[in-house]
Amino acid sequence: MPVVVVVGMQWGDEGKGKIIDLFAENVDVVARYQGGHNAGHTICFDEKEFVLHLIPSGIFHKDKLCVIGNGVVVDLRALADEMRQLEEIDIDLEGRLVISDRANIIMPYHGVSDQGREKGDGKFQKIGTTGRGIGPSYADKIARVGIRTCDLRDEKYLHSRLEANYEEKSQVLKSLYGQQLPEFDGLFDDLMGFREVILKYLADTHVLMRDLIAQNKKILCEGAQGTMLDVDHGTYPFVTSSNSTAGGACTGLGIPPTKIDRVLGVVKAYTTRVGEGPFPTELFDEDGEQLGTVGHEVGATTGRQRRCGWFDAVIARYAIALSGVDALILTKIDVLDGFKTIKICTGYKHGGKVFQDMPADPEVLKHCEPVYTEHEGWLQTTAGVRDFDKLPEKAKNFIKHLSDLLETPFLIVSTGPDREDTIQLGPLFPDS
Numbered sequence: 053m054p055v056v057v058v059v060g061m062q063w064g065d066e067g068k069g070k071i072i073d074l075f076a077e078n079v080d081v082v083a084r085y086q087g088g089h090n091a092g093h094t095i096c097f098d099e100k101e102f103v104l105h106l107i108p109s110g111i112f113h114k115d116k117l118c119v120i121g122n123g124v125v126v127d128l129r130a131l132a133d134e135m136r137q138l139e140e141i142d143i144d145l146e147g148r149l150v151i152s153d154r155a156n157i158i159m160p161y162h163g164v165s166d167q168g169r170e171k172g173d174g175k176f177q178k179i180g181t182t183g184r185g186i187g188p189s190y191a192d193k194i195a196r197v198g199i200r201t202c203d204l205r206d207e208k209y210l211h212s213r214l215e216a217n218y219e220e221k222s223q224v225l226k227s228l229y230g231q232q233l234p235e236f237d238g239l240f241d242d243l244m245g246f247r248e249v250i251l252k253y254l255a256d257t258h259v260l261m262r263d264l265i266a267q268n269k270k271i272l273c274e275g276a277q278g279t280m281l282d283v284d285h286g287t288y289p290f291v292t293s294s295n296s297t298a299g300g301a302c303t304g305l306g307i308p309p310t311k312i313d314r315v316l317g318v319v320k321a322y323t324t325r326v327g328e329g330p331f332p333t334e335l336f337d338e339d340g341e342q343l344g345t346v347g348h349e350v351g352a353t354t355g356r357q358r359r360c361g362w363f364d365a366v367i368a369r370y371a372i373a374l375s376g377v378d379a380l381i382l383t384k385i386d387v388l389d390g391f392k393t394i395k396i397c398t399g400y401k402h403g404g405k406v407f408q409d410m411p412a413d414p415e416v417l418k419h420c421e422p423v424y425t426e427h428e429g430w431l432q433t434t435a436g437v438r439d440f441d442k443l444p445e446k447a448k449n450f451i452k453h454l455s456d457l458l459e460t461p462f463l464i465v466s467t468g469p470d471r472e473d474t475i476q477l478g479p480l481f482p483d484s
C-alpha cells in the first residue's frame with residue numbers, strides 16, 4: 053500500500069499539517085499536488101510552532117523526500133523565503149526538496165490582479181481570496197500563457213514568455229485596477245535572480261514519482277485547502293482555483309489513478325471557513341464564538357478570523373464520496389469539551405424538502421437550513437488524551453455516531469496540536 057492521499061473534507065484548515073507531519077515519520081516521500089502559498093500548514097513540536105505555506109510538511113523529518121508537484125503554482129519569492137527560513141533552523145533541503153519543472157509560476161502581476169479584483173468596489177465578485185495571485189496564475193495556466201519553472205532553464209525562452217505576457221498584463225492592470233506593472237527589465241531580472249536559487253531543485257517529478265512507485269516507496273500525497281474549495285466540486289465561485297479532491301493528486305503529480313492505494317480524509321469536529329460564500333451551519337451566536345476562541349480559529353496565512361459552525365455531515369459525506377475516502381481522521385475534538393450540547397447537521401431543508409446532497413447553486417445553498425441532531429456534551433477534558441478508552445463515554449459515542457453517519461471508520465482522533473496528542477486506531481499502511 054505505498055501511495056496514500058490525504059484530503060481535507062471541509063473548507064480547509066482541518067488540521068492536515070499536523071496529520072501529514074505525523075504520518076511523515078512512516079513514509080519515504082511527501083508530495084504536494086495543488087494550490088500554492090495560499091495554504092498554511094501549522095506544525096507543532098518541541099513546544100515550537102512552524103507554519104509552512106508551500107513546502108510539504110514532511111520537511112521536518114530529516115530523511116524524507118519532499119516533492120512540489122506540477123499541479124502546484126509556485127511564487128518564487130515565497131518559496132525562496134520559506135527555503136531560507138528552513139535553512140536558518142538547520143533543515144537541509146538539498147537532495148530532499150524536488151520541485152516539478154512543469155509547475156506554473158505565480159508572477160507579481162497575478163497578485164496585483166487578485167487583490168485588484170477583491171478590492172474592486174463592487175465591480176467584481178468578491179471571493180475573499182488570500183490575495184496571493186493563485187486564481188490569476190491558474191487562469192494563465194489554463195489559458196496557456198503561464199510561465200513554468202522549466203522556462204527558467206533557458207534565458208532566451210524565459211524572456212520570450214514574459215514578453216508574450218507583458219503588454220496584455222500591463223493594459224489589464226492599468227485599465228481595470230489602476231495599477232502600474234513594474235518595468236519589464238525589473239520583472240525579468242527578478243526571475244533570473246530566483247533562477248539561481250531554484251534551478252538545482254527542479255526535476256521531472258512525474259518520472260521521479262513513477263520510479264519511486266516502482267521501487268515500492270511509501271508516498272504520502274498532501275492535499276491543500278479542502279473539498280469544498282475544490283474548483284469543480286466546491287461552493288463555486290467561492291472556491292480556490294485547483295482540484296483539492298483526491299483526483300488532483302493524479303493530475304498534480306502525474307500519478308496514475310490505479311497507483312493510489314488509500315485515501316484518508318481529515319475532518320474537524322466542527323466546521324470553519326474563511327472568505328466569502330455559503331456556509332449552512334455557520335453560527336452567529338455564543339457557540340460560534342466559543343468554537344472560534346477555544347479552537348484558535350485564525351487563518352494561518354492571512355490572520356483572518358475564521359467563520360465557525362457545527363459539524364456538517366452533508367458536506368462530509370459528499371467529500372468522502374468524491375475522493376473515495378477509506379478512513380477518516382478527526383481533529384480538534386477537544387474544542388468541543390466545554391459544550392453542554394453539540395450539534396451535527398444531517399441534512400438541508402430547502403423549498404419544503406429535506407435533502408442530503410450538495411446543491412450546485414450557491415443561492416440555493418445560501419438559503420438551506422440545516423437539520424440537526426443533538427448530542428449531550430461530555431463536559432470533561434479530552435485535550436491530550438492518547439488512548440481511546442480514556443476518552444469520556446459521551447465523546448466515544450459522539451465519534452461512533454459520526455462514523456456510523458458517515459459510514460466510514462476513523463483511523464486517528466487528534467486531541468491537541470502536538471504530535472503526541474493523538475489516538476491512533478489503526479495502521480497507516482494496513483498491508484505493509
Ligand code: IMP
Nearest residue numbers: 064090091092180181182291292326327
Ligand atoms: P485563493 O485560494 O487565495 O484564491 O482563495 C480562494 C478561497 O479559498 C478563499 O475563500 C480563501 O480564504 C480560501 N482558501 C485558500 N487557501 C486556504 C486554506 O489553506 N485554508 C482555508 N481556506 C483557504
